[in-house]
Amino acid sequence: MKKFWGFVIKECLHLLRDYRTMIILVGMPIAQVILFGFAIRNELDSLRIGILDNSRDNVTTEITSKLLSSGYFILDGYFNRHEEIEAAFEGGRIKEAVVFGSSFAEDILRDNRADIQIITDASEPNMANLALSYTSGIIQNYAASLSEEQQIPLSIGTEVKMLYNEEMKSVFMFVPGIMALILMLISAMMTSITIAREKELGTLEVLLASPLKPLQIILGKVAPYLLLSMINVAFILIVSTTVFGMPIRGSLLLLVAECALFIMTALSLGILISAISNSMQVAMAISLVGLMLPTVLLSGFIFPVENMPYALQVFSHILPAKWFLIIIKNIMLKGTGFAYIWKETGILLFMTAVLLTVSIKKFKIRL
Amino acid sequence: MNSIEVKNICKSYKDTKALEDISFEVKKGEIFGLIGPDGAGKTTLFRILTTLLLKDSGSAGVEGFDVEKDYKAIRRIIGYMPGRFSLYQDLSVEENLNFFATVFDTTVKANYELIKDIYVQLEPFKTRRAGKLSGGMKQKLALCCALIHQPEILFLDEPTTGVDPVSRKEFWEMLKKLKDKGITILVSTPYMDEAFLCDRIALIQSGRIMDINTLEGIILKFPKKLxxxxxxxxxxxxxxxxxxxxxxxxxxxxxxxxxxxxxxxxxxxxxxxxxxxxxxxxxxxxxATVEDCFMDLMSRHGSTNNE
The missing domain is CATH 3.30.70 (Alpha-Beta Plaits)
Incomplete structure (x- = not known):
C-alpha cells in the first residue's frame, strides 16, 4: 500500500510540475461549457414563429405579446387555417407554431384550464427542444401570474407536437455531452500518454526492474486523473446550473457517483491504450481517432443514435459515452433514481472491469 | 559462491544476433567489468540479467535465482542503473530518491548510511529538478536511487559515459567503497582505461566474449612484443x-x-x-594495455568469424 501511495504522489507531482497542461485541463471544460452554452442561446435570439389563434380573445393576445416581447421569437405571421402551418414549416419560414384553441379565454375561466398546442420543427432537435422549453416557460409564467390575479388555480396545458422527429428521444443535450467529451478527453487521452511517456523516457525500465506490480503502477497512474476529473465534473455542474439554469432533478450524490464510474471506465480505456502503444504519438493518435471522434459523433452527443444507420447503432453500444449520456439525462433532466439506470450502470461497470483486467494482462512485465 | 552465473546465452533481434553463446560468472563481492565498444551487446546482456528481456537460449541466474522463473525475487535484490538517464527529470533530487525508496518499501533515512558519501555531494541541490543537474550529478543521483534499497548486486550500464574525467574518477572511487561493503557490482564501459579499476573484466565485441580474466591475466596473455x-x-x-x-x-x-x-x-x-x-x-x-589486448583479440576473432 505504501508503494502505491508513493506512486500516486509521484504522479501528482508530474501533473503539478506540468502547469501548462494543468491549466488546459481545468480551463478547457469551463471554456467549452460556456462556449457551447452561449452558442445555443444565440440561436434562439430570433426564432421565427407563426401563430394560429382560433380564439382571438384578450388572454390569447396577451400570451402572444408575452411570447413576442421575450426577445426569443419573431413573428412570421398569423395563420387562418391549420393547413397553412404545414406549408410554412415546409417552406422553412418558421421553426415553431403556437396554436390556441377556440374560446380560449372562456375555457380558462370556466374550467380553470385550457390547452395550447406547440408545434416545432424537430429536424433540428436541439433548437426544437430549446424553443419548446422557452415557449412553455413563458406560457407557464403567464398562467402563474394569471392565477394569482384571479385567486383561483389556473393551468394552461401545453400540447407538444414535434414534426419530423416526433419522439425527440435523443435531443442534443449539451451539458451531458460536454461532460462525456471532457471526461473522455482528460481521462482517456491524458492517461493513455502517461505510460507511453515512461516508455519513451526510459523511466519504465527502472520501474520494471523494481518490485512494483503492474496493478500498482496502473492504479497509481489512474488515481490523480480521477481526482482531477472529479474537480472538472464539479466545475461543469456549477457552471451549467448557475450560468445556464440546467436542472439537476435527481440525486446529486447518484450523479457524482455515476460520473466517477464513467471516469473509471475512461481511465481504464486510456490505460489499455497506453499499455499497448509504444510511443506517446501512437497513444495520442489511437485515443483521438478511436475515442474522441466516436464519442463526439456516435454517442448521441450531436446526432441522435436513432437516426443512424443500423450498423452504427450497433457500434454505438460499445461506446461508454452512450450509456453515460443516458444515465446523466435520466438523473439531471428526468430526475429518475437508480432503479431506472441500473442496467446502464451495470454495463459501465462491466466495461471498466473488462478493460482493467485486459490492461493488467496486457501490461508487459518486461521491456 | 557466484553472484551471477551465465551459461551459453544467445539473443537475437530479428536478423541481428545481439549475443552469441555468452558464458561467465561473477563472484560475490567483486567488481566485474564488461568492456567493449558501442553495439557489442552489453546493454542486451544487462537487460537479460535484470529480467527485462527474455533470452533465446542458455541459462542465467542471479544470486541463485533464475532470471525468468524467479524474476520477482531478482527484482527485489538488484539495483539497476540503465545506460540512459532513467530518473524523473521533472522531479527534484529529493523527490526522486524518496520515490525509489517507497517503491522498495523502505525510506531514505533507513539506508542513509549506504548512500551518505554520494548524497552529501548532491545535498546542496536537493530541491533542484533532476533534469537540470550536470551529467556527473545525474549519474550520482541515479546511483543513489539504485542503492536506496541496499541491493545485493548492482547493475551499472555504462555509468560513466558522457561524464567528465573528474566525475568519472569520483564515481569509480564510490564503486570501490560499495565493493568494500560487500555489494557485487557488474559494470559495463566503453572506456578501456577503466578496466584496471575492475577485479576481473570480460572483453566483449559483436555479441561474443573474447576473453575473461583479471587485467594482469589479459595483459600477460598478449602474445607479441609491443x-x-x-x-x-x-x-x-x-x-x-x-x-x-x-x-x-x-x-x-x-x-x-x-x-x-x-x-x-x-x-x-x-x-x-x-x-x-x-x-x-x-x-x-x-x-600491453587493455586496448592493445582488445585490438589484438578483435583482429583474431574477426578472422575466425565472418562478421
Missing part, C-alpha cells in the same frame, strides 16, 4: 610504418604509435625510419 614509437612527423610515421612490411599492426595511441613487429625483433626499424627522413625517433618496448 613497441611504442614516436617521431616528429607522426602522420608520415604512421603511413611509412604501414608500408614498410615489417609490422603486423600499427595503431595510434595518443602521442605514440603502438606496433607489433612481424619478426621477433625490430632492430632494422630505426634505420629504415631514418632513411625515410624521420627525426626525433623514439622506440621503446612496452607492456
Amino acid at each position: 613497441y611504442a614509437i614516436k617521431s616528429d612527423n607522426m602522420y608520415k610515421l604512421n603511413s611509412d610504418l604501414k608500408e614498410c612490411g615489417m609490422c603486423d599492426t600499427v595503431y595510434i595511441f595518443g602521442e605514440y604509435l603502438h606496433l607489433t613487429p612481424k619478426s621477433s625483433e625490430c632492430s632494422g626499424l630505426e634505420d629504415y625510419l631514418s632513411e625515410k627522413g624521420h627525426t626525433g625517433i623514439e622506440i621503446s618496448q612496452i607492456k
